[in-house]
Structures are given as structure tokens and as C-alpha cells.
Amino acid sequence: MSPMQAVILAAGEGNRLRPLTRSRPKAMIPVANRPIIEYVIHSLLENGIRDIVVVVGYRKEYVIRYLNQLDVPIQVVVQERQLGTADALRSAESEIAGDFLLLPGDNYISPTSIARIKTERNAMLYTEHPSPSNFGVVVIKNGFVEKILEKPEDAPTFTVSTGVFSFTPDIFGYLRSNEIPDAIAGMLADGEKIRAIPAEDWQDAIYSWDLLKMNARMLRDLAPATSGTVSTTASLRGRVRIGKGTTIGENTVIQGPVVIGEDCEIGPNAVIMPQTSIASRVKIEPFTYLKDSLIMDDVTVGSHSRIVSAVFGQGCILGDHTTTYPKEAFFEVGGGVTKSEFGAVLGDGVRAAPFTTFKNCVAGNNVSIEEGRVVVGLIEDNTRVI
Amino acid sequence: MCGIVGYIGRREATPLLIQGLKRLEYRGYDSFGIATVGSEIDVFKKQGRISESEAGTVVLGGSVGIGHTRWATHGEPNDSNAHPHTDCTGRLALVHNGVIENYIELKKQLLERGHIFRSETDTEVIVHLLEENFTGDLLEAVKKTVPLLEGSYAILAVSAHDDRIVAARDCSPLVLGIGDGELFAASDMTPLLEHTERIIFLEDGDIAEISPERVEIYHDGAKVERSVELVNWGIEDAKKGGFAHYMLKEIFEQPQAFYETIRAGISDAVQEMIRDAEEITLVACGTSYHTALIFKYLAEPLCRIPVRVELGSEFKYYPPPLRGLVIAVTQSGETADTIAALKMAKAHNCPTLAITNVQGSTVTRIADTTLMMRAGPEISVAATKSYIAQLAALMEIVNVRCDGKYDDLLQHAHLAIGEVLLQEMQGAVALCREAEHVFFVGRGPFYPVSMEGALKMKEISYVHAEGYAAGELKHGPFALLTPETPVVAICPPGSTYGVMISNIKEMKARRAPIIALGKKGDTELAEIVDIFIPIPDSDPMVQVLTTSVALQLLSYHTACALARDVDKPRNLAKSVTVE
DSSP: OOOOEEEEEEOOOOGGGTTTTSSSOGGGOEETTEEHHHHHHHHHHHTTOOEEEEEEBTBHHHHHHHHHTSSSOOEEEEOSSOOOHHHHHHHTGGGOOSOEEEEETTSEEOHHHHHHHTTOSSEEEEEEOSSGGGSEEEEEETTEEEEEEESOSSOSOSEEEEEEEEEOGGGGGGOOSSOHHHHHHHHHHTTOOOEEEEOSOEEOOOSTTHHHHHHHHHHTTOOOEEOSEEOTTOEEESSEEEOTTOEEOTTOEEESSEEEOSSOEEOSSOEEOSSEEEOSSOEEOTTOEEESOEEOTTOEEOTTOEEESEEEOTTOEEOTTOEEEOEEEEEEETTEEEEEEESEEEOTTOEEOTTOEEEEEEEOTTOEEOTTOEEEEEEOTTOEEO | OOEEEEEESSSOHHHHHHHHHHHHGGGOOSEEEEEEESSSEEEEEEESOTTTTTGGGOOOOOSEEEEEEEOOSSSOSSTTTSSOEEOSSSSEEEEEEEEETTHHHHHHHHHHTTOOOOSSOSTHHHHHHHHHHOSSOHHHHHHHHGGGOOEEEEEEEEETTOOOEEEEEEBSOOEEEEOSSOEEEESSSTTTTTTOSEEEEOOTTEEEEEOSSOEEEEETTEEEOOOOEEOOOOGGGGOOTTOSOHHHHHHHTHHHHHHHHHHHOOOHHHHHHHHHOSSEEEEEOHHHHHHHHHHHHHHHHHHOOOEEEEEHHHHTTSOOOOOSEEEEEESSSOOHHHHHHHHHHHHTTOOEEEEESSTTOHHHHHSSEEEEOOOOOOOSSSOSHHHHHHHHHHHHHHHHHTTTTTHHHHHHHHHHHHHHTTOOOHHHHHHHHHOSEEEEEESTTHHHHHHHHHHHIIIIIOOEEEEEEGGGGGGTGGGGOOTTOOEEEEOOSSTTHHHHHHHHHHHHHTTOOEEEEEETTOHHHHHHSSEEEEEOOOOHHHHHHHHHHHHHHHHHHHHHHTTOOSSSOTTOOSSOOOO
């Protein structure tokens, strides 16, 4: 048998994660300082699968740039218009020679899960999820798929599709519509058997605040390492990873798991609590406290701030005494209402003057906020809060 | 401005030479050829580009060889003018980059002595001279030959029955790459990066004898040591990946090129030189000339220092009075005119500073100090990320003169560049692709930005374009305005905004379609123009960057819409190493 191939779908925007998807597709959102797709590629490599095709589309330049920097050669195909998953797979057809795995590029899948499916001919990985209506719900009988219901209002079971499949090239004969579940239905109607295999670990972020949970999960596997300059009076406990060029100032306390990228300036006297990811070129000014947060590149957080349960997009500049205040609230996203508890999700380039308080707030890209406001709920891109 | 490569080792030379030449194609692509050494010398050469021809099918045996990709200077591009050239006996073969200025005289003498020339090139005289000096030792023959040559050269020579390559350089670039039991030579580092990171930069006047295990270098007859340097460019930087063109890849690398140049900072020696300067003269060509002009517009009001900008090609023949700091701006570090000007500045005892992208390039050896830009290898002929990195370096100079006032601004500027990259261009492209002429106008620093926008447009899309200071349009070019000549106006907020708006209205009155770049949310401007391209609101220094990038995208997409060869525009080569 020829070595197994894998097709990763990374063309879709993932619009329920707006405002974070303005400059990158969901697969490129960094979680624990690595884009989600990197975990998928890593899991494939762990299983010896090196012949990888990535379908790109939305903001493809950013994806291709990133893929080029990896050590493994990755084949890139472009889906010109984002019509659906089956259409995306169709654009990779010319690169496929035999049996292959199909994986979404914007979910985490563990290496063990892939080991379970890679030797199957027609199979899917499923998992249990407390809110199955956001996914393709799978009805399973005797270890085989009986049917898939795409985002049903009333889900008959809690088993959902992870979007990870193993296929033979016959699948290309079933791609009549633009969605994979239709192709599966076609195969089932023809009497084809599709084995249902439970995934060992799989994570998805449907809404932007779900990234915090995913971030905490990914930080669990963090390999500690310290480069950069760490002050002798700083205290590092637990799993902490610090990139090169980063300075950790005096009396800073870091309680892992925490990952910090390159060329950052943290402290003096900052406190970084568990489940926090800080990307590159980030500046955390003195006396600031961070916990349960995901901070992307080029962010500055002013001194005396308290940041809890927050996602900050690239290049946010927040003045001193910024507070994010986790609170439970209802949000209307993509036509549905959902309940959630988090402090703030800020798009790229948000600027907040000193003494801003974010309370369960999703602020769009380039929002600017004047001094001393309390900002709540959804705020559109480019808004000025005065 | 041709490219040369050489290989000696245990592997088959042909595929390595072809691969190396493909990487050097940006230096010229009129014709190419290779020669390998076995019991005889085998030569294959051909007019046209490597990638377009049957290069893959070239089978010349041997593990020693030389290759050449040509940008014609003497003799039109055809099969016989392509390198390598051989002597009358066919025992010697040679590739050459540069120009032999006394070749007519040498050729006359050689013809009188009975040599038969098969090409119109200046290069062929070298190989016939080698033939005359050859008594079985190629190294000795090269040593005797090069003193007869006037002009610039980087040469690689081989002879039959000999496991050696002899290299020599003067005023043309040549680097050696040291592998494991094998050696590489090339015009620059790009072809070497996939094989080794250990590089020797030869100096002017060096002659090197290259064998698989070692290199011996001679200078003025004596053996010398040249240090081996480790280069930090990765090969992935020079690969296209999944991008349609190198240019698009390089456009998207600009935020990184900018912040890496800023973060690299300026050494104390250079800072001191900048602080001490009472007057600055910049010498540059092409795109670098435009960045130098932008520097003038930024530095004169912000740092209150007189700045003069000179074209390298004019400087040598019409030198201005020389005093104060002289800065040479060149991406490749090999631009012949700029280097000649720098040498003159040195001769006048001016402190000299080079701003370049290529570690170890010629200009770094001549200037007193060097400020490296961190753009990484730039392959596309049209400069994009090197332009942005040059601006980063020049803005950092402004910042040093202003005691770090712009630290914060420069550290975040790359985010604004990233934002412009998301900009759609369809409307503006639709106008430009149909046009025969496009005008670019701006004021202040946006005047050189317009010139750069026009240069990009003509060089890659072949649409005639000119950049003007907006106020100058009325003094002549106005006569050319028609409903078919789009005008690209750069109209950011600031002191010139009002007068730009009047200029735009005047042009509108002549029914010229207007494409305007303005601050995001500027509805007043958006209403009076045909196509509005929003630019993030920021400081004028950052707007210089963002408007430049928007214009690059406009040219790129226009060239794509016209199906042009974006990365290798006709008649051009990346670094101009001839006058």
C-alpha cells in the first residue's frame, strides 16, 4: 500500500469567530501560540502521514506563508470560492492517488484518534458533545453510521461528527452537492458501509470565547522551555515556556501553564496566572494581572490592569487600568442566541484609553474606546465608543 | 547583471547547475548555458529562459561544471552569444558576469594572432586570452590573464582533464559555498542556500582555485585567507510555496520585513555617525531612489537637516560638491552605479554608510559602516519588501535623529501594513487594465510614493505610468488628461489635504477617472472620486508605508489581469551590476 495521504480543509472563514477572522481563517487562529491547523498537521506527522494536501481559500496568502515555514513540504490547492466542504475536497482531487484521510483544519484532533482511523477504508471519527445542534449529529447502529443530520434543531443523540473521515477515491463520485454530509448520505443510500469510530480527543471552538477552553486544553501538553532574559527575582512555577528575545522583568510571577512568545516585555511586577497564552512582541506593563487569557501578537496591556477570560486580537493597545470582567450573558451570533461567560473578546487593532472596563464584551476590529467607559455586549468593527 | 554558478564535488553537476541557474534567473533570462568537465568539455547553451525550455532534458556527464544565465549587454540574445564560451581548441570553457571595457582592442589583437571568434560578446576575449596563457595550469593562466582585463568581471573557468574550477572577481559579485566534500560558486547566495550555510565572500582582485575539498585564494599573487561566514537566510525564504508569484509572496512578507528591520535596530557606531552628520547625501537607483526621496521629505522637516538625493548613474559623471554623510541605498549591495558613487564619496573623505539587504555584498565592503535591512531574499524583479525594509531603515535614521520620538510608532507600523494587505482592488484594476496611460499624483512624501507607484505599474504591467507632484500636473501633463486616463491620487489627511481635494476636482472637471487613496471613513473624498481605496488612519510616516503597499497591490493585480509575467518583466533584471 502506498503511504497514506491526508487532505486538510482550511479554506473557510469560520464566520462565527468574527471579529477574529478578519485577517485569517479560523484554521490560522493561534491557540497556545500555534495556529489550530498546526495541531492537525502535528497529529498526522505523529502517525507517519507526511503526504499532506491543504485546501486554502479565505485569506489564503496568510495560510500559504505559514505553511511554507513548516519543516515538512505541504501541497497547497486553492478553492477559489468557498462553496462548501465537498467543493473544497473536489479541488484537491487531482492530488489524491489512493485512500486518504479528510480533516478539518480548524479543529484539534489528537494523534491517538488518527491512529484509530488511519487503517480503515471508509470511516468517520465521532465524539460526544453537550450541544450537538451546532454540528452534524450522527446516528450510529452496530458500529456503523446510519445517518447524519446536519445542525438539527432537535438532536436525537449527543454523538456528533468530528469531520475527520477516511475515504477511498470512490468518494469523488459522490460529491454532487457542495457539502460532505450529502456525499455521505449518497454513499449510505448505495449501501456503502461507513464505520463509526470514537475519537480519543477532539476540540472545536464554535464561538470566539470557546477559544479560551481550547487554549487551556492545548496548554496542558505544553513542553516547558525558557529562553530570553528572565530576571533573577522573577518567579516561574509550573509549566512555563518563554520564547527568545523576551524579557521577564523583576518580581514578575508566572504560574504555569503559560506560554509566552518571542520579543515580549513582561513586567516588572506583572502576574501571569495559569491558562494564559501570550504571543510575540507583546508588552505587559508593570502591576498587571492576567489569567485564563489568549493574547495575540503585538498587543500592549497598560499597567495596573486586570485581564481575566479575555481574547485579544493582534495589535490591541490597551491603556492602564484596563479591566475585563467575566460575566454571564446571552449573545446573538449567526442567527442563534447563545449563553456564555467570559470577560472580553477583542478583534485586531482595538484601542482603549485608560480605565476601560470590558464586561462580557465582543469588540470588533479597530474599535476605539475613550477613557473610563464600561463596554458591554457586541460592538461592530471600526466603532468609536465615546 | 548575468548570473553564474559553479559546482565541484561527487554529485552529477548538471541538475545542480540548472537548479542554481533557475534561482539566479532574476539576474537575467535572455539565454542560459552550462559546461561540464569530463575527458572533454561538454557545452549546452540556448536562447530563452531555463524554465521555459527543455532544461530538464539536458544531460551532460561529469561532477564539475559551470553555468550562466544571461542579460545581454554585448551581442543580442541568441544561442552563440550565450555562455559558456570556449577557446579555439575546446579545452577551456568560461562564464563571465560583468563588462570588459577594453574588449574591442583585445579582440583586434587576438584576431590578428589568428583566434577565431564565434560570438559578438566581450566575454569571448577572456577565454582566448586564457588559451594563449595556458600551459597546462589553469590557475596560472587565469593569473596571467586577469591583469589584461579592464572593466568588471566575475569569472569561472574550467579546463578538460582537470578537477578544478578557477574563479576570479573584480567589481562583480561572486560568493563560494562550502559543502561536505563539495563546493559551490555563484553570483549571490540564493542558489547556495539549499546546500550550505557556510559562505565565503570573495573580494575584488581575488583569484580562487576551487577543488572538492578546499579553496585556495590568491590576491596580488600572494595566498590569502578569507573568513567563512554563516548566513541566516533560510531556503524557505527563497521558495515560492503555493503563491502564484514571488511578488505576491513578497508583498505579504512586508509586515515582517518592516518589524524585523526595526527590531534589529541601529548599531552605536551608525547612530553616532547619524547624530554627527550636518548634511546627508543619499545615492541610489530605481526604487531605492524613491525611498531616498521619501527620506528627504521626512528628515528635512522632522530632523532639520539638509538632505540631498542623487541618482547613482548621474553622480559619477556629474558629481555634486561632496561633504557630510553619504548614504548608499541598494537592495542587492551590488548596484554598479551606486557603488561607483560611494567610492567617490570615500575618496573625498566623506563618512559613508550603506543600507543594503545582502550580507557580505560589495557595498558592505566599501562603506565605513552598514545598516542591514532584514527583508530576506527578494526574488521578484519588482522591489516590494526590500522597499519597505529600506523605508524601515531610513525611518529608523529619522527616529535616531529625533532621539527615539518615533519608537512606538515604528514598532506598531507593521500592523497598518498588514491591514492594507486585506484591501480589495477590483474597481481600480478594472480602470487601469483598460488604460494606456495612468498618472500617479501626491504631495510631500507622497510625491515619491507616486513615483514608486508609477514605476511598479510600468515595470510589471507595461501600462505607461508617470508620477507627478500634484501641483505640477497643471504645468503640462494636464494636456494629456482624457476620460481614458485614470489618475491615482494619494490624498491622506494633513496640511495638503485641502489643496489635493481642489487638484482632484480640477482633474475631475477634465473628466479623468480618479482613483483616490484616503483615510478610511473619509466620505468627503469618497464622494468626489470614482474609486476610493481606504487606508488606515495613522501618522503620515505610517501612511507613506500603507499607501505604497496599496499601490503595489494595484500594480500587481493590474499585471495579473493583463496576464503579464509578473516576476520576470521583459528586458529587466533585478540588480543592475553594469553601468
